[in-house]
Amino acid sequence: MRGDGVIGGLGEAVQMALFVVLSFDNLSLRHLQKLSVR
Secondary structure, X not given: XXXXXXXXXXXXXXXXXXXXXXXXXXXXXXXHHHHHHO
């Protein structure tokens, strides 16, 4: 049971990290596109 809790916590942390990274990637891509348009 303890192992499941740890694995679940790690899974949630990984999902949050991926979500943050993807959101940052989207923002940076939009910023780069705006710069390239100029």
